[in-house]
Structure formats: C-alpha cells, structure tokens
Amino acid sequence: MSPRRRAGGGVRAGAGPVEFALNGRVVTVDAHPMARLLDVLREDLGLTGTKEGCGEGECGACTVLLDGAPVCSCLVPLAHARGREVRTIESLGGDHPLQRAFVAEGGAQCGACTPGMIMAALALPAHATRERIRQGLAGNLCRCTGYEAIYRAVGRAARETAATAAGGGGTSSGTVAGGAEGHAAGDGSAR
Amino acid sequence: MRPALGTMTLREPRTLREALRLLRDEGPLTPLAGCTDVFVQINFGTLRAKDFVDLSRLASLRRIREEDGRLVIGALATYTDLIRSRLVRRRLPMLAGAAREVGGPQIQHRGTIGGNVVNGSPAGDALPVLAAAEATLVLASAGGERRVPFTGFYTGYHASVLRPDELLVAIEVAPVEGRQWFRKVGTRAAQAISKVVMAAVRDGLPRIALGSVAPTVVRLPHTEAALAGGADIAAAQRVLAEEIHPIDDLRSTARYRQRVAANLLSRFWADTAGG
Numbered sequence: 246m247s248p249r250r251r252a253g254g255g256v257r258a259g260a261g262p263v264e265f266a267l268n269g270r271v272v273t274v275d276a277h278p279m280a281r282l283l284d285v286l287r288e289d290l291g292l293t294g295t296k297e298g299c300g301e302g303e304c305g306a307c308t309v310l311l312d313g314a315p316v317c318s319c320l321v322p323l324a325h326a327r328g329r330e331v332r333t334i335e336s337l338g339g340d341h342p343l344q345r346a347f348v349a350e351g352g353a354q355c356g357a358c359t360p361g362m363i364m365a366a367l368a369l370p371a372h373a374t375r376e377r378i379r380q381g382l383a384g385n386l387c388r389c390t391g392y393e394a395i396y397r398a399v400g401r402a403a404r405e406t407a408a409t410a411a412g413g414g415g416t417s418s419g420t421v422a423g424g425a426e427g428h429a430a431g432d433g434s435a436r
Numbered sequence: 437m438r439p440a441l442g443t444m445t446l447r448e449p450r451t452l453r454e455a456l457r458l459l460r461d462e463g464p465l466t467p468l469a470g471c472t473d474v475f476v477q478i479n480f481g482t483l484r485a486k487d488f489v490d491l492s493r494l495a496s497l498r499r500i501r502e503e504d505g506r507l508v509i510g511a512l513a514t515y516t517d518l519i520r521s522r523l524v525r526r527r528l529p530m531l532a533g534a535a536r537e538v539g540g541p542q543i544q545h546r547g548t549i550g551g552n553v554v555n556g557s558p559a560g561d562a563l564p565v566l567a568a569a570e571a572t573l574v575l576a577s578a579g580g581e582r583r584v585p586f587t588g589f590y591t592g593y594h595a596s597v598l599r600p601d602e603l604l605v606a607i608e609v610a611p612v613e614g615r616q617w618f619r620k621v622g623t624r625a626a627q628a629i630s631k632v633v634m635a636a637v638r639d640g641l642p643r644i645a646l647g648s649v650a651p652t653v654v655r656l657p658h659t660e661a662a663l664a665g666g667a668d669i670a671a672a673q674r675v676l677a678e679e680i681h682p683i684d685d686l687r688s689t690a691r692y693r694q695r696v697a698a699n700l701l702s703r704f705w706a707d708t709a710g711g
Contacts, residue, residue, distance in 0.1 A: 277441035277442070277444070278446045278448070278490075279441055279444045279446050279478075279488065280441055281475070281479070300479045300480075301476045301479060301480065302472055302475075302476060302539065302542065302543055303627055305540065305542055308542055311545075314516070314541075314545040315541055315542050315545065316542050316545055316546050317542045317543070317546075319475070319479065320471050320472055320475040320476065320479075320546065321471065321475075321546070322446070322468070322471060322475070322490075324446055324448060324490055324492075325471070325490075325492055365541065365542070368541070380541070380626075381541060382540075383540040383541065383625065383626030383627065384539060384540020384541050384542040384543060384626060384627060385540070386627070
C-alpha cells in the first residue's frame with residue numbers, strides 16, 4: 246500500500262474499508278478504492294456469477310446494477326460503490342422469471358454473456374416493446390445466439406411477470422425484475 | 437497490464453472547493469468521474485498517471501439548468517441525464533440525439549459530458565454538437581473561473597488549454613436558432629466509436645462540425661460560407677473535400693471518411709430544407 250498522504254481532503258490512499266449494500270445486505274470490504282468492482286465481487290466476495298469479458302466496457306458481460314442502473318463493473322472503482330446499492334446475478338436465486346425464460350427460449354448457449362444480459366434486462370420497464378428490449382440490451386454482446394432468442398426470453402419473462410401480477414400472485418412492480426428495482430439511473434427526468 | 441493497486445492513490449473530495457484545492461496543492465492529479473475512459477486506460481496499463489481525484493460526489497456539478505437564457509449543463513451530467521432532460525431535449529435536441537448514440541445503456545449511465553470534452557478524443561460523440569452550438573466551457577481553479585469558447589478549447593490531438601489545476605465545471609449554450617441535425621456513422625448502432633460524426637445547425641449562416649476527420653473536432657468555415665453564399669450542394673461538397681483531412685486508422689479509411697462526410701453534408705442539407 247502507498248503511504249497515506251496528509252489527512253484531510255478525504256484522502257484515501259488504499260486504506261480503509263468500503264461499505265455498500267450488496268443484494269440487499271450491507272457488506273464491508275477492505276480493498277483499495279481503485280479496485281475494479283468486478284474484482285471485488287468475484288475475488289473478495291466470492292460472487293463469480295458476474296463475468297469478465299473485454300475489460301473495457303464494450304461487451305457488457307460484467308453488468309451489475311448500481312443503484313438500479315446497469316453499469317459495467319469492470320469500469321467502476323470500488324470507491325463508487327461506497328454507500329450505494331449493488332445488485333448482481335446472485336440476487337435472482339436461480340428460479341427468477343428471467344432465468345426460466347432464458348432456459349425455455351434457448352437464450353443462453355455458452356453462457357458467458359448471460360448474467361450480464363439478465364442484469365441489463367432487469368432494468369427494463371415492464372411491457373417493454375421489442376425495440377425497447379433491443380435498446381436496453383444494446384450494451385451487451387453475445388457471440389452465440391444471434392440475439393433473437395434472448396429478445397424472446399426477455400419478452401416472455403415480462404409477459405409472465407405481468408400475468409402473475411394480474412393474477413393476484415404478487416404486486417405489480419413496474420419492471421421486468423419483478424422486484425423493487427426500477428429503471429432508476431440518475432436522479433429522474435423532470436428537468 | 438493493470439498497474440498494482442498499491443501504486444495508485446485516490447482522493448475523494450466532498451466539495452468543488454476541496455477538489456480545486458487538491459488540484460492546486462497536491463497535483464498533478466487525474467480527475468475521475470464516470471470512469472468510462474480513464475478506467476479503460478488503467479485496465480490496459482496505458483495511463484501513466486497514478487494519483488487520482490474522484491469528482492463523482494460533487495453533486496452540484498451534475499445539474500442541468502437554465503440561467504439568463506442560457507442552457508447550463510454541469511460537467512458531471514451523464515448521457516442518461518442528457519437524454520432524460522426536458523431542457524436538453526427542448527433546447528438542444530441534437531445533444532440528446534448524440535447522447536443516445538453513445539455506447540450502450542451501461543456507458544450512458546456512467547459517462548459524463550465533461551469527461552467527453554476533457555478526454556478530447558477526435559471521435560467524441562458530443563463534441564461536434566458543442567462546436568456547432570458554439571458552446572462555452574466554464575473552467576474553474578482555486579483562483580477563480582474563466583470561460584473559453586468550445587471552438588478554442590483544443591490545441592491538438594487529446595490536447596487542450598485546460599491547466600492541470602483546473603476542472604471543467606459546466607458547459608453553457610446560448611439559444612440555438614435554426615434547425616439542428618446530428619448523425620453518427622459507425623460500424624453498428626451501439627457500442628461503436630464513430631467513423632464520422634456530424635452535428636449541424638441550419639440557419640442563415642449554417643454551422644457544421646465534424647468528428648473523426650482531424651486530430652480534433654472541427655468546424656467547416658469554408659463549407660459554411662459556401663452554403664450561406666448560395667452554393668449548390670455539389671459545390672459545397674467540393675469545398676468540404678478540401679477542408680477536411682481524415683486519416684486511415686483501425687476504424688476506417690481516409691477515402692471512406694471523405695465520401696461519408698460529403699454524403700452527410702448533403703443529407704443534412706436535404707433534411708433541414710424548407711424549415
């Protein structure tokens with residue numbers, strides 16, 4: 246570790262734990278603030294569902310939700326997670342409507358892009374049109390499927406979630422997520 | 437290769453004043469905000485800088501507002517902020533259009549307009565818009581603020597008049613008269629760096645700016661003058677061909693860029709006719 250510089254100015258030269266909410270639980274990580282969030286998730290916290298693809302924000306394989314917005318965790322310093330909410334593929338458990346739909350539609354082949362695709366899809370509004378789904382997944386590359394099966398899977402999950410909500414099986418969430426996460430990047434639109 | 441974490445330092449000021457003081461007293465420091473450029477360079481080991489200052493907590497720099505008739509965009513406004521802003525959509529729709537074509541959602545949520553400007557890539561998507569809109573940049577240091585016309589900001593490839601102790605804090609845009617137009621040409625719709633990118637305003641004297649055809653974003657004063665003087669589009673395209681000097685690189689060729697730039701000029705002129 247580099248020596249700490251003069252105190253004050255919020256200087257953090259590689260010392261001090263970082264606290265954030267991860268999949269609904271508060272975690273504290275003693276890692277460098279310039280560490281990639283991707284590495285902290287995979288190596289410090291053992292959550293290897295988040296994949297590394299290109300390491301430069303092109304492929305979307307490492308997508309997680311940061312305060313509800315999809316971001317590439319390879320381009321996020323740990324410092325930017327401090328005090329915020331991070332959600333990874335592990336939060337879905339394994340029987341989430343999106344996961345079932347990807348299986349049913351053949352939306353996953355090699356699987357490297359799948360966690361990132363699903364995390365990006367989680368941020369889409371419910372009843373997203375095909376065009377909106379395409380836009381929402383435009384930052385995620387897949388070299389196997391040709392994308393059509395993925396778009397079908399996301400559409401299917403949205404329909405299932407809507408049907409469940411309409412059938413009184415749950416509260417309508419307003420997103421494909423079926424959870425509380427909205428398309429909540431930034432601080433709103435009314436400016 | 438990514439440098440060892442132990443060789444890097446990060447300062448995390450809570451206020452602009454504190455950030456400017458750090459830049460003055462403890463520099464040189466490389467500012468970070470959305471990290472969509474800086475982290476790529478760090479991850480690939482191509483950035484020599486090791487000492488960073490994080491601007492992401494300076495919430496006041498993220499606002500988009502109107503002030504004395506001007507549109508004032510905080511440097512930390514993300515592309516998503518620009519897309520969602522009613523003010524931007526109403527006053528500078530070509531900027532909202534450019535923001536929609538940056539990367540994909542993940543990059544739009546993180547990347548900032550200030551970073552796009554300061555990074556100074558000749559391919560920066562927002563830059564032709566700011567050149568065509570004749571934006572003004574507000575640069576702050578511990579000693580005060582100064583305003584620089586956007587068209588005078590760059591001095592060369594990835595080089596500008598910004599001093600190491602200064603931060604770009606806001607971008608001001610006076611009301612833009614005339615019809616606005618933007619078009620990015622890349623390999624695919626998303627996640628592509630432009631081969632040619634054009635923003636233009638159709639007014640009595642049209643204003644036309646191109647990216648990816650020179651070491652910096654450029655305005656085309658001779659082409660603009662030709663069109664203002666009543667030249668037909670074929671003549672204006674000939675002027676444009678003399679006015680830009682694109683290169684062959686990994687994304688495209690000089691010849692392709694010449695051809696596409698000429699096509700974009702004609703498309704702009706047709707799309708904005710009769711307005």
